[in-house]
Amino acid sequence: MTALDSRVAVPADPAPDGVAQRDRRRLLARHRRDNRTAYLMIAPMVVLLSIFVVWPLIYSVYLSTFKISFYEEPEFVGLDFYQYVLDSPRFWESIWVGLYYALLTVPTGIVIALLLASFIKTLSRRAAAYMKTTVYLPAVVSTVVASVLFVFMYQDEGVINWMLGLLNSGPVNWLNDPGYALPAIAVPGIWLSFGITTLILLAGLLDIPENYYESAQLDGAGFFQRLFRITIPLLKNVLLYLFVTGFTLAIQLFELPLIMTNGGPVDATTTPNLYIFNSFRDLTPYATSFSLTASLMLFVVLGAISLVIFRLVNSDKAIDG
Amino acid sequence: MRRRGIVLLAIAAVTASTALSGCGGGSEDPAGKTTVTFWQQKFEDYQQAWFKKHVDQYNASQDKVKVDLQVVPADTWAQKLKAAQAAGKAPDIATTSYGNVAPGVAQGQFAALDDLLPAAAFTDIKDNVKGFVTVGGKHYAYPMLVEPSTVLYYRTDLVTAAGLDPASPPRTWDELITWATKLTQGKVKGMTIASAGPDLGWSSWGLQYNACGRLPVNDDWSKSTATEPCFEKLLTFYKTLYQNGLIPKTPKVGYADGAPYGQGEVAMMAGGSWVIGQLKNDFKAMVPKTAVAPFPSVDGDPAKTTATLGGWTLTVDAKSKGKQQAADFVKYLLAGDPALMADFFKTSGFSKYTVRTSVDQALASNPDASSDPFMKVISDKVVPYGKQEPAYPWDISLAFGTAIESAMKGKADVPTSLKTAAAAIDDVIKKQSLAGTAPK
Numbered sequence: 169m170t171a172l173d174s175r176v177a178v179p180a181d182p183a184p185d186g187v188a189q190r191d192r193r194r195l196l197a198r199h200r201r202d203n204r205t206a207y208l209m210i211a212p213m214v215v216l217l218s219i220f221v222v223w224p225l226i227y228s229v230y231l232s233t234f235k236i237s238f239y240e241e242p243e244f245v246g247l248d249f250y251q252y253v254l255d256s257p258r259f260w261e262s263i264w265v266g267l268y269y270a271l272l273t274v275p276t277g278i279v280i281a282l283l284l285a286s287f288i289k290t291l292s293r294r295a296a297a298y299m300k301t302t303v304y305l306p307a308v309v310s311t312v313v314a315s316v317l318f319v320f321m322y323q324d325e326g327v328i329n330w331m332l333g334l335l336n337s338g339p340v341n342w343l344n345d346p347g348y349a350l351p352a353i354a355v356p357g358i359w360l361s362f363g364i365t366t367l368i369l370l371a372g373l374l375d376i377p378e379n380y381y382e383s384a385q386l387d388g389a390g391f392f393q394r395l396f397r398i399t400i401p402l403l404k405n406v407l408l409y410l411f412v413t414g415f416t417l418a419i420q421l422f423e424l425p426l427i428m429t430n431g432g433p434v435d436a437t438t439t440p441n442l443y444i445f446n447s448f449r450d451l452t453p454y455a456t457s458f459s460l461t462a463s464l465m466l467f468v469v470l471g472a473i474s475l476v477i478f479r480l481v482n483s484d485k486a487i488d489g
Numbered sequence: 490m491r492r493r494g495i496v497l498l499a500i501a502a503v504t505a506s507t508a509l510s511g512c513g514g515g516s517e518d519p520a521g522k523t524t525v526t527f528w529q530q531k532f533e534d535y536q537q538a539w540f541k542k543h544v545d546q547y548n549a550s551q552d553k554v555k556v557d558l559q560v561v562p563a564d565t566w567a568q569k570l571k572a573a574q575a576a577g578k579a580p581d582i583a584t585t586s587y588g589n590v591a592p593g594v595a596q597g598q599f600a601a602l603d604d605l606l607p608a609a610a611f612t613d614i615k616d617n618v619k620g621f622v623t624v625g626g627k628h629y630a631y632p633m634l635v636e637p638s639t640v641l642y643y644r645t646d647l648v649t650a651a652g653l654d655p656a657s658p659p660r661t662w663d664e665l666i667t668w669a670t671k672l673t674q675g676k677v678k679g680m681t682i683a684s685a686g687p688d689l690g691w692s693s694w695g696l697q698y699n700a701c702g703r704l705p706v707n708d709d710w711s712k713s714t715a716t717e718p719c720f721e722k723l724l725t726f727y728k729t730l731y732q733n734g735l736i737p738k739t740p741k742v743g744y745a746d747g748a749p750y751g752q753g754e755v756a757m758m759a760g761g762s763w764v765i766g767q768l769k770n771d772f773k774a775m776v777p778k779t780a781v782a783p784f785p786s787v788d789g790d791p792a793k794t795t796a797t798l799g800g801w802t803l804t805v806d807a808k809s810k811g812k813q814q815a816a817d818f819v820k821y822l823l824a825g826d827p828a829l830m831a832d833f834f835k836t837s838g839f840s841k842y843t844v845r846t847s848v849d850q851a852l853a854s855n856p857d858a859s860s861d862p863f864m865k866v867i868s869d870k871v872v873p874y875g876k877q878e879p880a881y882p883w884d885i886s887l888a889f890g891t892a893i894e895s896a897m898k899g900k901a902d903v904p905t906s907l908k909t910a911a912a913a914i915d916d917v918i919k920k921q922s923l924a925g926t927a928p929k
Contacts, residue, residue, distance in 0.1 A: 255916075256916075341739060344738055433686075433898045434898055449567035452882050453596060454920065
């Protein structure tokens with residue numbers, strides 16, 4: 169029923185009740201029409217997501233109940249592989265490696281980015297444009313190229329050990345010592361990602377009205393008071409976004425350890441994705457099902473971590489600035 | 490309507506990709522010519538050239554079959570092969586190591602070659618190699634070569650300069666450590682040996698046999714034996730080499746690559762026999778300054794195993810639609826005219842061993858084949874004591890390799906590293922139901 173139909177169908181009634189009813193119907197019809205347009209607009213995405221995300225996910229869960237062989241009939245094993253993954257110390261170690269890497273890179277990256285963004289904000293328009301381009305440059309460098317560059321820098325005769333040599337220390341076995349390898353990988357990790365973080369934080373900073381700071385200054389607020397009472401609370405939603413995406417991306421790190429250390433030494437840099445990838449490379453049917461189930465478990469773990477971050481940092485609607 | 494268009498497009502894309510993925514190997518074109526795909530793992534450069542030359546010759550020699558050669562790097566081999574198997578596009582012919590023959594047969598991955606090749610092709614294979622490609626009385630792979638995994642290379646000039654006698658190389662692990670200590674001078678390290686878990690997983694098989702007379706699992710694969718005290722000696726040996734700075738702590742290449750020795754960065758090297766080919770082809774100046782000896786033994790007994798006899802075969806995929814055509818090519822390349830394989834061993838600088846009696850006969854008239862001093866040492870003193878590569882899943886080898894690495898790099902002490910390995914191996918045995926499945 170269209171809005172026009174409703175107008176025709178309802179007899180003219182001068183009473184206030186009739187007017188209200190007519191308005192309500194008109195609103196309802198408009199609401200339905202809006203809904204239909206909205207459904208039409210999201211339909212392509214829903215269809216594509218169903219084909220490429222939802223269905224593969226459901227099918228993966230189904231497949232994870234089999235020991236998959238590409239040459240023989242798959243053997244139904246129920247939830248055995250879930251137990252194998254949960255039992256596997258190497259799976260949990262890889263989750264810890266991922267979390268440790270995220271802890272090393274995400275807060276550090278955000279602090280550096282916040283400092284840089286604050287600095288850029290104080291610059292003139294021209295200098296700020298130059299700085300923004302410079303800061304963003306690492307983000308367009310290929311991870312593979314960065315990995316290879318850092319591998320050279322970390323060699324015994326590399327530039328980092330050369331600098332340590334000037335201070336009469338080292339050489340440090342950066343990539344082949346279980347204690348140093350992950351922090352050594354975290355450095356290019358931070359370098360590659362802080363450009364985008366800086367730009368996002370800068371946009372958030374520029375969104376905070378200047379008069380908040382002016383009045384705070386008039387009231388005698390110092391730098392730290394302004395930072396903790398104005399900047400950080402007003403950047404809360406931006407920071408939440410950066411923490412959640414940063415953590416989930418960091419835990420899923422793959423290329424850097426693959427190229428720089430291949431997960432070693434002694435699994436010290438085997439992140440969950442690399443662990444799953446290496447499990448998949450094994451040519452047994454066991455390995456195929458195990459890596460598939462481990463991927464599904466990682467999906468659950470990542471969801472749980474995101475949930476915890478959301479809970480820890482309560483998301484509020486932006487306070488109108 | 491736009492939405493319908495997008496949906497149709499998506500359906501068309503899915504249908505097209507499904508149809509394309511259905512195109513497996515062994516396909517036949519309208520002219521009746523069958524194409525078989527051949528994946529060759531990337532080895533030394535001269536091997537790629539040799540394979541290409543003979544594939545081209547085979548394709549030119551007849552018009553029924555076209556062999557499509559694809560070279561796949563070793564580090565991407567496993568995932569590429571698995572993805573192809575999942576998509577039903579596995580290669581018809583593939584290079585397969587001896588260690589992967591039995592596990593592949595257990596999964597039904599390879600076609601038995603007995604019905605596809607003439608019986609004479611199998612009687613030509615040397616007796617000590619037949620077992621490497623036979624499972625349950627059937628041949629599932631055709632062998633190409635054998636190469637011991639571990640021998641000792643050393644620089645005679647540096648050894649002499651360090652006051653050591655190049656004519657009497659170290660015989661025990663303790664002597665080797667003494668040599669490595671004396672040869673570590675400035676930027677040149679005493680030696681190089683594997684130090685990363687995955688490399689140690691396979692390159693230490695020979696030394697595992699040497700230390701304990703066995704691998705770290707019992708004979709019927711029902712229990713790990715990694716905590717036996719003899720394995721502690723092996724881990725301590727590797728740990729001493731690493732922690733005393735006698736080997737490079739940040740190696741630029743893996744165990745299989747002899748480049749650090751060729752470039753003069755180390756005075757000694759534990760390496761496979763294949764490094765001889767690399768030295769002869771890429772580092773010619775190093776050859777006159779090099780001597781080869783069996784890798785030292787834990788107690789100096791030269792009759793103890795120090796190397797596994799690794800090597801490569803060609804296998805035919807069980808799902809290939811052109812099994813006979815694939816097998817015909819395998820016959821042409823590996824089991825046919827002995828002169829073909831004789832050419833291969835000549836090109837390799839005789840750094841690998843033949844597996845067929847007829848190829849030995851073809852090489853008998855070639856003085857280089859028998860007079861090479863390096864190969865004479867390996868033939869007489871290493872090969873006779875060499876063992877077959879283990880057929881158990883790679884996870885077990887990796888667990889033990891990781892234990893060696895853990896001890897080397899101080900992640901845990903030797904007994905704890907071995908305990909962790911034993912627990913990991915027992916876990917593999919339990920979850921992959923290996924008990925009692927060891928090939929007889």
